[in-house]
Amino acid sequence: MPSPFGQTIAQVSCSTGVRPRRDRRRLTGKPLRLPAAFRLEQLEPRLALSASSGIHPAASQASVAHQLAAITKLAKDAYVWGLCPESVYRFGKYNELISDPVNQLAHVTTPAAWNNASTNAGDSSVLYINAGLDLTTTDLVYTIPPTNAQFQVSQIIDAFTNTVADPGTRTTPSDTAASFLLVGPNSRYSHQTSAVINGFNFKVITIDTNRGELLVRLRANSLADAASPQAAQNVYDQVDTKFYLNTLQEFVANGNKPVAPAQLTWTPTEAQLHEAQKWQNKPSDAVAFFKQVGEALKLNPLPTRQTGIAGTPLRQVPAYVIPQPRANQSDNPKGVYFAPSSGQQAALAALKPLGLTQNGFTIPKGWGSAQIDALQKGYELGQHYIDLELQKQIGSAASTNYWVSNNTTFGVFPSTPEGYKNRSISTTAGGFTEMPEDGFYAAAFTNNASGTTLTGDSTYSITFTQPQSSYTYSQLPASGIIPPMVKNPDGSVAGFWSVTVYQPDNAESAAPFLSQAAVLNTAYSKAVAPVISIDPTADTITVPKSAVGPLKANTPIMFGSNADTYGLVANTAYYIATPPAQSGDTYTFQISTQWKQTLTSSGVPIQFSGSAGTSVDFTTALVGGSPLTYGVVQQVSQLGSMQVADGSLKQNDGTNPAFPKGSYTIWLSPTLPAGVPATNWIPTPSTAYLQSIYGSTTTVNTTIEPILRMYYPQPGNLPPSALPLPRGYGSPKNPKLPSTYVIPPIVTQAG
Numbered sequence: 001m002p003s004p005f006g007q008t009i010a011q012v013s014c015s016t017g018v019r020p021r022r023d024r025r026r027l028t029g030k031p032l033r034l035p036a037a038f039r040l041e042q043l044e045p046r047l048a049l050s051a052s053s054g055i056h057p058a059a060s061q062a063s064v065a066h067q068l069a070a071i072t073k074l075a076k077d078a079y080v081w082g083l084c085p086e087s088v089y090r091f092g093k094y095n096e097l098i099s100d101p102v103n104q105l106a107h108v109t110t111p112a113a114w115n116n117a118s119t120n121a122g123d124s125s126v127l128y129i130n131a132g133l134d135l136t137t138t139d140l141v142y143t144i145p146p147t148n149a150q151f152q153v154s155q156i157i158d159a160f161t162n163t164v165a166d167p168g169t170r171t172t173p174s175d176t177a178a179s180f181l182l183v184g185p186n187s188r189y190s191h192q193t194s195a196v197i198n199g200f201n202f203k204v205i206t207i208d209t210n211r212g213e214l215l216v217r218l219r220a221n222s223l224a225d226a227a228s229p230q231a232a233q234n235v236y237d238q239v240d241t242k243f244y245l246n247t248l249q250e251f252v253a254n255g256n257k258p259v260a261p262a263q264l265t266w267t268p269t270e271a272q273l274h275e276a277q278k279w280q281n282k283p284s285d286a287v288a289f290f291k292q293v294g295e296a297l298k299l300n301p302l303p304t305r306q307t308g309i310a311g312t313p314l315r316q317v318p319a320y321v322i323p324q325p326r327a328n329q330s331d332n333p334k335g336v337y338f339a340p341s342s343g344q345q346a347a348l349a350a351l352k353p354l355g356l357t358q359n360g361f362t363i364p365k366g367w368g369s370a371q372i373d374a375l376q377k378g379y380e381l382g383q384h385y386i387d388l389e390l391q392k393q394i395g396s397a398a399s400t401n402y403w404v405s406n407n408t409t410f411g412v413f414p415s416t417p418e419g420y421k422n423r424s425i426s427t428t429a430g431g432f433t434e435m436p437e438d439g440f441y442a443a444a445f446t447n448n449a450s451g452t453t454l455t456g457d458s459t460y461s462i463t464f465t466q467p468q469s470s471y472t473y474s475q476l477p478a479s480g481i482i483p484p485m486v487k488n489p490d491g492s493v494a495g496f497w498s499v500t501v502y503q504p505d506n507a508e509s510a511a512p513f514l515s516q517a518a519v520l521n522t523a524y525s526k527a528v529a530p531v532i533s534i535d536p537t538a539d540t541i542t543v544p545k546s547a548v549g550p551l552k553a554n555t556p557i558m559f560g561s562n563a564d565t566y567g568l569v570a571n572t573a574y575y576i577a578t579p580p581a582q583s584g585d586t587y588t589f590q591i592s593t594q595w596k597q598t599l600t601s602s603g604v605p606i607q608f609s610g611s612a613g614t615s616v617d618f619t620t621a622l623v624g625g626s627p628l629t630y631g632v633v634q635q636v637s638q639l640g641s642m643q644v645a646d647g648s649l650k651q652n653d654g655t656n657p658a659f660p661k662g663s664y665t666i667w668l669s670p671t672l673p674a675g676v677p678a679t680n681w682i683p684t685p686s687t688a689y690l691q692s693i694y695g696s697t698t699t700v701n702t703t704i705e706p707i708l709r710m711y712y713p714q715p716g717n718l719p720p721s722a723l724p725l726p727r728g729y730g731s732p733k734n735p736k737l738p739s740t741y742v743i744p745p746i747v748t749q750a751g
Contacts, residue, residue, distance in 0.1 A: 068374040071354070075286065075378025076385065078351045082293035083386075083424045084161040086282070089296035090509075092132045092211065094279035097272045100265075102132045103140060105214075105245045107264040111222040111232050113635055114516045115554040115595070117608045119215070121512050123709060124638045125498045127232060127240050129216035135184030136210040136299075141202070141251040143179040143258040145242035147172055150235060151219040151495050151711065153438045156182070159209035159300040161423055162340035162412045163322050166438050167205075169494065170486075170712050171320040178203065179258065181248065184210050185307045185339075193309060193318055197248070200256040205321065206308035208339035209300040215432060216243060217439070217711070219496050221642040223524040223634050226547035230642065233549055281509045286379035287363065287372065290354070294361030301358060303342040312337045322435065325414040343415035386428050389421065394445050401479070401745035403708065405442035407723050407738065411435040440710040440722045445504075447746040456517065456684035456702040459669040459749040462499060463652070466662045471720060473729075477737055478720035480744035482664065485641070486712045495712025498640030499666050501682050504705045505604040512705050513607040516597060517670070517685040518635035519556045519573035523678035524648065527560035527571070527631035532586060534566065534628075536618045541630075545585040548632040553579045553612070554595055560629035567619060573633050577612035590615040594693055603701035605690070613693075636682055639666050640709075643679065650677040658747075668706065673749070708743055716740070 092102075098117060100106035107129050112122025119128050133140070133156075144154060144167060153168035167180060181195060181202035189195045190206045220235040221228065228234065244258035251258060268276070283289045304310075309317070314327055317337050324338040332338075348358065354375070355362045363372070393404045410426050410433040413419035426433045433441070446452055447460070454460065467481040478484075483497040502512035532542040545551070556573040563570040575595040580587035594613030597605035622628060643649035644664060654661025667676050670686035690700035716723035719740035 064370075068370060071371055071374035072378035072381065074351065074354055075375045076381040077378075078290065078293075078354055078356060079379050079382025080386065080424050081347055081351065081420050082290065082356070083282075083382075084427050085159055085296035085300065086289060086293045087427045088157070088159050088161060088211070088213065089292055089299070090279050090282070092213065094276050095130065095132050097276040097279070098268045099130065100132070102134045103138065103245065103247070105129050105131045105243060105261065105264075106266060107236070107240055107243075109236055109265060110549045111220055112514060113222075113637065114514045114518065114597070114605070114607050115556070120510050121502060121707070122514065122607075123217065123498070124222050124500060124514065124635075125219065125496055125640065125642065125709070126217040127220045127236055129214075129218070129240065129243055131214040131245055133182065133207065133212040133214055134210065135182065135187070135207055135212070137186075138184075139187050139189065139248040140182040141179050141244075141246045141248055141258065142182050142205075142214070143177060143242075143244040143246075144168075145177050145239055146175050147178075148175050150239045152239075153217050153434070153711070155215045155217070155432065155434055155438070156205060156207060157213040157215070157432050158207050158303075158341050159211050159296060160341040160344075160413075161427055161432060162208075163432075163435055164207055164212070164340055165205045165321050166435055167320040168438065170438055171318075177242070179251070180205050182207065182214075185301075185303060186210070190308050193312070193316070193321070198252045198256060200252075203318065203320075206339075208303035208307050208341050211296075211299050213432065214245075219642075219711070221646070223636065223639075223643060223648065224646060225526075228646070230646075231548075233547065281507070286376040289379060290356055290361040290375075294356060294359075297348070297356075297358050298360050302344050302348060303339040304345070305338055305342050307339040307342055310336070310338050310342070322412050325409065325412050325419065340412045341415065347415070347420065386421075386424050389425055390429055395451060398449060400442075400742055402447050403442040403444050403743040405440065405722070406433075407436045407440060411438075436723055437713070437715070438711065440713045442708045442722075442743055444706045444708075444746055447748065454668075454704045454706065454746065456503075456515070456670055456689075456704050457686045458684075459667070459673055461659075461665050461667050461747045461749055462706075462744055463659055463663050463665040463747070464744055465660055467720065471740075476719055476725075476740040477742045478740065479742040481720065481741070482644075483641075483708070483710050483743070484714035484720045484722070484741055485710060486714055492645060493641045493712075495710070496641045497708065497710045497713075498638045498642070499682070500638035500707050500709070501668055501684060502705045502707060503604050503685060503701070504703060505600045505602055505701070507602065508600055508604075508606065510607065511600075511604070512707075513604065514637050515683075515685045515704075516595065516605060517683040517689055518637035519633050520683035520689070521636040521672070521678060521681055522558055522571045522573065522633055523681070524634045524636060525558060525571075525631055527558050527629045529630055531559075531622065531628040531630050534618050534621050535588075536621055539590055539615050539618050540588050541591060541618070542586055542588040543630050545587065546632045548634060551576060551580050551587045551589070551632070553577065553589075554610075556595075556633040556635065557591070557630050558633050560631075562626055562628055565623060565626045566628055568616075568628075574616070575612055577615050592616060596693055599694065599698070599700070603690075603699045604703075605685075639680065639682055648679045650680055668704070668746075669749075706746065714741075 111124045112118035147169045151169045155163055156165040158164050181204045183189050183206050189204050192204050195202045195204050220232040221230040222232045224231040246259050314335050324340050355364045397404050409422050413423040464482045465480050486494045488494050503515050505511040529544055534541050553576050555576045558571055559568050561570050574591045577590040577592040580589040592612040592615050597610035649664050652659035652663045659665050667673055667681045668684050670684050672681050684704055685702055687702055714721040717726050722739050722741045725737045725740050
């Protein structure tokens with residue numbers, strides 16, 4: 001019988017040897033159309049897979065084949081529906097081991113880089129704060145600093161990856177701090193948008209599931225001079241540490257004020273790191289996967305049309321509360337709010353024959369190896385199906401210069417076949433996708449019709465031209481201009497945009513990874529702090545505290561112009577090889593010329609892994625009259641609006657027609673191209689670079705994946721915009737333009 005997803009079992013072969021897809025943290029895809037209903041329950045009664053559906057000895061070969069085909073078909077659909085709750089559940093278990101205890105904020109002290117855990121597909125233009133939330137019996141108070149001081153957005157996500165709220169600069173602009181009451185569906189306050197408790201007026205945010213995630217993104221310029229207010233360390237000290245998460249009881253007992261945490265960061269033990277490995281990637285085994293889905297369901301009863309503030313007129317819903325998809329469309333004639341994840345009961349009921357219910361997952365009674373094999377086959381079919389849908393988006397992106405994005409349906413998903421598929425695509429491709437109004441993402445996998453992957457061995461350019469002062473409808477979409485963003489009254493960008501280079505890998509849930517090659521560009525770094533001493537016997541070096549960021553094993557550092565006196569190379573990255581011994585504000589450690597990350601099965605270096613190479617052999621102590629200076633390398637894995645604002649990203653002078661006067665070109669290349677300002681260069685991982693670390697006989701992977709992010713993009717009703725053009729704008733009155741802005745192409749340059 002036909003699949004509800006438009007393909008039959010015969011059309012999608014299970015003999016393809018498809019490897020389970022990882023759920024990367026980036027956003028891809030366009031709105032996808034599916035059949036009108038999720039009718040898994042239409043399986044023929046004679047093929048019913050009840051708890052007693054073992055194969056009867058007298059069953060005919062035909063009926064056995066039909067039953068196994070039905071299991072496979074249902075397992076495929078169960079994967080599509082269940083991937084998101086499994087992902088949130090697994091991500092929470094992983095984070096509790098390596099990041100922070102539940103209901104505690106984990107402050108990441110530095111922007112994402114190849115040498116820290118940060119978050120999936122971490123953005124080097126922000127500081128992250130995250131927390132796993134358990135609101136089953138606990139109400140929390142979440143306090144944020146003034147949203148006008150530094151761009152911020154807090155994404156609050158339920159157990160089905162729907163964004164339920166997004167307080168921040170866009171939705172809650174304020175010069176004062178604000179405290180929100182975070183509650184679960186069982187809280188006495190869950191049906192309110194505000195509550196006065198002990199004389200304090202709280203804004204209430206109800207999460208429609210017991211468990212969820214909180215992810216904060218706070219703009220920070222990782223490439224700024226250490227003295228700049230926008231420098232990451234200063235943003236961390238002055239803004240990041242002003243976010244608080246307390247229990248309601250703690251907050252009230254402290255006189256309606258937030259309570260500072262005992263610690264801001266956690267360092268996992270070796271035992272925790274080892275235990276976390278089993279939660280890092282999606283299981284390859286179907287039974288293990290569906291058990292995780294079942295555990296997620298036991299913790300999170302499905303929301304209903306009565307959960308939280310359901311039924312509240314949309315005009316009364318605060319701007320920071322995200323309603324169900326299509327809330328303002330014709331299928332919501334009363335114009336009321338419903339919890340984003342409500343309406344899934346029928347879909348889950350259809351999966352009961354597989355043993356998956358609100359009470360968890362149990363292998364049906366009477367099942368044997370044949371049925372388990374059929375379950376596995378369907379599980380792999382589901383993964384392959386979602387992979388194929390992702391590939392379709394890449395192949396149909398010529399009109400957007402091969403940048404793949406979604407500006408409408410990601411971030412919150414309807415409880416429909418299209419919604420279930422889109423949320424699985426989102427999780428597979430990007431994890432916790434934001435509302436496009438907060439953060440618009442576009443990824444590039446190729447730059448041509450043949451689908452050739454982008455590689456770190458090649459040289460590419462991306463040129464952003466200056467926009468016109470105004471556009472008529474006929475001039476839209478505007479192609480290749482500087483990303484259109486919301487501006488402050490002084491003309492500065494309220495949020496930010498940036499281009500980041502990653503290395504993808506299908507087998508790793510934490511991928512895509514930032515590349516260690518980012519250390520090759522030291523144009524944004526300064527080696528100005530005097531080295532205190534060198535011990536040739538212990539081969540250690542002692543340095544003062546860095547103003548750029550923390551000193552730890554794997555931190556890249558460099559030395560100043562006098563480095564050759566000590567057998568070192570100036571302005572070249574070395575790595576702290578051993579955990580530094582701290583004494584006050586001084587740090588003592590060994591250094592190495594290499595840090596050897598662990599490779600995936602396909603030859604991609606895994607972020608936040610590995611160990612140092614051979615330590616440098618110091619042959620002399622500090623020489624009088626020949627001082628040695630050092631500094632932390634500010635790694636260039638991204639460039640964008642913050643570098644435009646501080647003048648680091650240089651404009652083209654127009655002497656080359658391919659690069660118009662006043663435009664900005666970002667270069668992606670393994671080495672600095674001739675005539676290009678170093679501040680415009682993002683280094684890429686080439687075969688030569690990787691084999692210099694791993695050896696010429698090691699198989700390495702140099703595939704790269706650029707991602708362009710726009711935080712707080714120009715609204716769609718003010719074109720050009722990456723967001724949808726509203727109905728009724730321009731001529732014709734119902735335009736078909738998906739957006740009025742097209743990102744410039746990635747151009748391959750002669751090597």
